[in-house]
Amino acid sequence: MQSKYEIRHSGGSVFVGAYMSESLGFSSRQIKKLFKDKRVCINGKPAYRDEKVKDGDILEVDLPGGGRKDIVPEDIKLDIIYEDEYLLAVNKPSYMLVHPTPRHPAGTLLNGAANYLPERARKHRCDF
Secondary structure, eight states: EEEEOOOOOSSOOHHHHHHHHHHOOOHHHHHHHHHHHOEETTTTOOOOOTOOOTTTEEEEEOOOSOOOOOOOOOOOOOHHHHEOOSEEOOOOOOOOOOOOOOOOOOHHHHHHHHSSSSSTTTTTHHHH
């Protein structure tokens, strides 16, 4: 999935990796993999992590698609705070894991979201 972002940074130029982390919320692991796989462009040209971007530049990120296929939907009661066509905000209990792990493949927020939003839960990020 191709995503385009217009850089909005008034403080001069900034390293693209730092911008992706601080302004767009990408994790350092995601950023490293995206650059390694050559999935980041600045103004239509392949980018490197140590390259700088400035206000008005266009950042293109080609996110790997498909999503996880191993999430088993479960009927878990979700405390929904807000919902629209793009966002689901949930008050997660402190004991509940967000993502399934090999030791805990069930009972997670993502398992409940996969049941509540069968089409969208496997395609998009689950952040907290």
